[in-house]
Amino acid sequence: MKKLCVVLLALSLAVPAITWAEGKAANSKEFVVYLDKNAKDNHYIPSGWIGDYGDIKMIDQSAENPHTGTTSIQFVYSAKKSQGQGWAGVYWQNPASNWGGKKGGFDLTGMTKLTFWARGAKGGEVLQKVIVGMSNKDKTYPDTASVEMGPLELTSTWKQYTVNLAGKDLSYINGGFGWTTTADLNPEGATFYIDDIKFEADPDLKPEGKKQEAMPFYIYVDRSTAGNHFIPSGYMGDFGDIKYNGASKEDAYLGDTCIKIIYSGKAAQGARWAGIFWQNPANNWGSVDAGFDLSLATKLTFWARGAVGGERIEEFKVGGIMGEFSDSDSATIGPVLLNKEWTQYTIDLRGKDMSYIIGGFAWSTNVDNNPEGATFYLDEIKFEK
């Protein structure tokens, strides 16, 4: 009880300072998101816990090897999927818990980048992404920009990361900083530390065009690697019929793990078909300006096998997401009757416009052709030259 009171008191003290700071972010060269707990320059509060919020523990005064000052923030992500989401994250907001419903935030015009420092407890922990600004256009006071970067594989020593914001409209930023990660990327959980988060004005920094990604560019290498660039978040059709395991050790084609998918064919939502889209970022159906420039790719290859052989996948697909930010093209193969043995499949991308791809990969199948359901495995999904 005593601890809770202290926290509440701290919050109540912080609010007037933050309220005072609202408005344009002066002409300074930097604007602090968060330095140390109770630092007078803090402008945002790590109050927006999302996804499996029950999987997150936050110690905001960890004295264990801070980057600067006396403390850093320690996050412990358990990957227990407490809310059944498979992912979790934290947003720094102003005021606390403001998702855009009330006026808050800051005009950060002039800032060109956000920097922060991070380290993992052991090294190898993976943040799915870090975010500046919220994607909340449906709210009364939406952020004017939402920029993402990731995934990031943390090292055991402090390392500075930079999010390029040059050219972005930062006139109203309510979600100063955020991170998310997933249970797939960190099946055993992850402990990591963040410190010294701030916006900076660097007039020499140029806007970051989407760079053409080098090939090969992986969708899935193995579980919990930063090389996995898209998230299997877009469940479609009878999503209740799908069980996804991104860390199956059942005879992986390469490496330790592969993807195992069990499709029950029970038509849980009555659609009689189901599928998954690998997206960037998670759950992006074209509402977020993200994705990758994969223009150098001439094909997507992957390995697949059926548990018994003969499972029919109606379609394997690249791209095709439609929305405010749509994929620049789509390509498909199918139907495919899977073999019991690992078999490599190729989606031909020659002549395709791969310059903007949010939906990196997808499969779909249906109950008509798999009345008893289907179990199948995928591995080594990658774009190649």
Place this chain on the structure above:
Amino acid sequence: MGIIKRTLKSAMTIIIMGTVLCAWLSFSIEPSPCFAAQSAPVVEKSSTGDLTAKAWTAHGSNDIEATHKYTQECIDLYKDKAGEEQASLTSLPKNKKEIEAVQALNDVATCYFIQAESLLRQEKIDAAKKILQLIIDKYSFAQSWDARGWFWSIELAAQQTLKKIESGTIEVAVKLRASQLVTKLALFDAGTEDVVNYEKYGEFKGVGTKDYKYIITGQEGLIKAVGEGVYPNNSAVRRNPIFKQVIREKRLEGDVWEFLYSPDLQAAFVKWTTSNEPQGIRLYGTAQILEKAGFISQAIKCYYSIVVHFPGSYGWTYWHTPWYVGQAAIAKINFLLKRNPQLGYKLQGAKIDIINGFDNDISNDVAVTNPGKFIKVDLAQEAAKVKPPVGSVGIKRKVGSGKVYLVQYNNDHWQLMVEDKPYIIKGITYAPTKTGQSPDDGTLRNWMEEDLNKNGKIDGPYDAFVDKNRNNVQDADELFIGDFKLMQDMGVNTIRLYHHPLKINKELLRDMYKTYGIRVILGDFLGKYAIGSGAAWNPGTDYNNPEQKKKMLESVTQMVNEFKDEPYILFWLLGNENVYGYACNADKYPEAYFKFANEAAKIIKSIDPEHPVAISSGDILFLDKFGQNAPDIDIFGTNAYRGEHGFGSFWRQVKEQTGKPAFITEFGCPAYVEGKSIDEAEEFQAQYHLGSWEDIQDNLAFSGGQGNALGAVIFEWLDEWWKAYEPAIHDTKGLWAGPFPDGYMHEEWLGVAGQGDGKESPFLRQLRKAYYIYQRKWR
């Protein structure tokens, strides 16, 4: 009256080609003797279906107490489950399988609806209104089965009943589900080739086999050649300026299927080209939009890309029967090339067969594909080609020995012969139902006996007049002429009738034949809707049950004995879409059904060798089983609603699977199209009929096609106003989704003649454009 109609419509009224049967008897639900004999019956929770059926029966019998008992029991037992099922849905289930997956929801909502109707009957208006509102609030995705062949939305029915209580009308605003902006499509990239040289960009392997495959080796070139919307070009549409515009303006909201009929061609094109439907379906939808937008060459390319790349793709009809997209695409291409001779091409050799494709199981399908080739056609040369005269081919065999028989020529073409002359069936379904009459409320009268103006003549057949200026009254120059004469003028030579349940007026039919030259195809339902078998509605006729089979054969025998010497009989007809099931199990045991039908045919022939025997089936479902099990049935007939392009591979498939002649026992199109004027809608209807008849014509003997078509029976002569439930109102409801001008069947608008505002029914006729199309074609 509206109260009773809905009570009856779902469970007890059956319509077949415009005739109606009240199945009160067949619907009785009584314990079978074997249950009664059990000394210690196990008490089981009644199913929702049983309780709902009992509730309909009780309500139909005006037993208020029993109605309340059964409905309340169903509600109490299954209300929670119904709530869960409603919560699991995000939109109205679209087809039979999806609908039947939420049976508790459907039946609980139906029981509430029956309760409301019962309360209305007791004049407890406020209580009824509360229940109707509850249905609207809580069970919006519930649907109820209508024995005529479709599901109806209980929410919509509740809205209409409420509206009727409050205002006396039933018109409820239909929610438009796709953009209604009228736009023109401009193609950004029509491709570099009008007829794509596929050999240049890939390799055809296994042509004409189940191993058929087109392997793309030059995708970049193929993308450029095919252009926008055609596989594998998915990027051109994304560069089209309309792409961003329709997204920005939020014109893509709604179900992709609704966009097939949207006037917003730009949005429809983007919606379909980028949809997540399976490739074959997506391309078919895209091609339809291109066709509507007038880009015929691009549409043909798009249809053909299905044949090349996805020949085995499939979709499902409203009734969850498979629909093979590749076969439909070939039919569309042929139709478009025929309608656009200026393009100067024909598709030669294209053929897709689906092994195991006549059942309802997709998983056993194997496609055998020959994509064929586009061949340049010299129109002048084609016109100059002389067809071989009929006599030069020679007759292979004659089937039948009476005045009506069939001949098969040495080229395997067939003709129906009547008194030694070829007879093309130019048929129509004739049921001149007076507006306001309905079998649902017991007001339907027998049109073969009705003489409302007491002039000693039957009304429709002899006293109908043509309202030439469509002012809904009989002007001085609009004399009584009668339907028989009008049909004769149209070129009709045949009508289709069943010998039960309405009493047939032989004298009337004799005069129809003698004076107007119109003959009759006379049928027996052969157990469909449990008619003639003595079975209860649920589970319906069992084609493995010896007792029921005996009764059905007695019914057939009685028909033949009674009518065989009537001069107007053209031939005998067995069944009506029995293969779809519904109060019979032909859908589950098609072999047993066809074997039994064959038995019936043999009996008919033993009594009457003078007339052939035909079957009336449901499209091509179980066609292979018919071919294997019914050697004594002479003609394959079927009800088919496939679209304005006609019947596609139907004629070829019948030829290959059965070797028999064929005819269409029902086809037609409503003269109502959502969002279009009456004049435009009539034009759509006329074009649909024209396309259908020309396809039949092309497949008559010695006409260049399969040569096994004998003709067809149009559905139908006159609009019937009771079909969508309010017999005094010309209801525009779309009852089921299908290949019609706005995507829905408007059952009350199928006539080639309308009844105007209905006030001068059953006499007034407004002849539609389709009437005159046939007059040109048939006479």
